[in-house]
Amino acid sequence: VRSNDRAGEAFKHDCVAERGSSGGPVFDSAGRVVGVTTYLYMPGTENERAVALDLSKYFSHTKVSNATIDAARGWQPVGIWVEKGTRVSLLAEGEWSYAPWRKNAQSRGVHHPDLTRLAVIPELPYASLICKVGDSTPVSVNKRWAGSGSGSTAVSDFAAPTTGELMCRINDSELDDNHGGLTVLALSRN
Known part of the structure; x- marks a missing residue:
């Protein structure tokens, strides 16, 4: 009781x-x-x-949401609205492809100098999962890793730089030839 x-x-x-x-x-x-x-x-x-x-x-101070982030779409909501300063933790798993003739990539993306020009944010790995809150600068979800291939999981956390909706996408400006998606679990706590 x-x-x-x-x-x-x-x-x-x-x-x-x-x-x-x-x-x-x-x-x-x-x-x-x-x-x-x-x-x-x-x-x-x-x-x-x-x-x-x-x-x-x-x-009561924790919000949890999960979403599938499609590699063929731009910014997509994860389902959480966060306040500035809120801690946001992300867990991502799965694979997506950034071109029909390329192997699949996980949320950490690929490190290939020739592909940097195709990235939405060239400073972050190409084809990596990137997230942002509202109109803030995107961050990469690849701080820690467990496993490899389609069974690998990435974990990342950051403090929300502004108030807004948590959004994610693939770091690729050419979406037409992409396929697959990543499952993202997001947790925010004040």
């Missing part, structure tokens, strides 16, 4: 949580995640306890 006056604190629940299996979600009757199970053990004592941490305050 969760009390409204205990936001941000631990609360009692009936979820199974044992040593080694904590960290799972706690749902309310409407199917919303309201907490995370935590198993507490105090060395040197007999005290062990399973509790849930109330994350409603955290979740």
Whole structure:
């Protein structure tokens, strides 16, 4: 049972949580995640306890959206409106092609000097996933990588330089010969 006056604190629940299996979600009757199970053990004592941490305050400041960004289209909305200074985290996976005779590229794009002239933002890798908030300068989504090929995932985060809609696209000015798309998961938190 969760009390409204205990936001941000631990609360009692009936979820199974044992040593080694904590960290799972706690749902309310409407199917919303309201907490995370935590198993507490105090060395040197007999005290062990399973509790849930109330994350409603955290979740109330968090927006999550996902979208497929089509390589054959220009700027596309991801589904999040952010305020200036908001932290935005992006996760991108999948492959797209920037020309019919070229191999597929992931969100990190390709590093080829001859193709730089075709980039929307020449300072960023050609055919990479680029994102912007409102009319701000686009950023590349390729800070950290896991995996390779179509199973690779890129992770990036930045502070929104202005207030506006989060938009993404391929860094390619010639869209007619592109195909495929990337799945983008966006998270913003104040």
